Amino acid sequence: MKKILIINGPNLNLLGKREPEIYGSQTFEEYFQSLQAIFPDIELHYFQSNHEGALIDKIHEVGFSFDGIVLNAGAYTHTSVAIADALSGVKTPAIEVHISNVHAREAFRHHSYLSSRCKGVIVGLGLKGYELAIKAFL
Ligand code: DQA
Secondary structure, three states: OEEEEEEEOOOHHHOOOOOHHHHOOOOHHHHHHHHHHHOOOEEEEEEEOOOHHHHHHHHHHHOOOOOEEEEEOHHHHHOOHHHHHHHHHOOOOEEEEEOOOHHHOOHHHOOOOOHHHOOEEEEOOOOHHHHHHHHHHO
């Protein structure tokens, strides 16, 4: 059975409540349950943290045994050389996901430190992006 981990970074614990006009009104916990129903043959895990180091620790923890990481690092996408280095340091491939179309938003969201370390990038397709990233790993 393939093992895939979804990692959500800072403020994504507020999905459903946070700027619903941008991020939608569904909580990630609800959406995660629907993902588990879509992919019954995958061992799907979910981790969220608002702390950069905790995200790095998690990448290290799964990065030599899991088949894929679906990573929405939130605002750390645009700032974190350390998360980029963590992705380079492990074997498990990652796909970067953003719920909103970061390229249609403020200029500071246009650059990602992580994209060059990822197998692919999915932006602007809402929560559906996580499902598409998982499909890409299969
Ligand atoms: C985000 C986009 C980021 O710019 C922002 O800081 C987030 C969410 C997205 O999923 O659209 O927290 O990663």
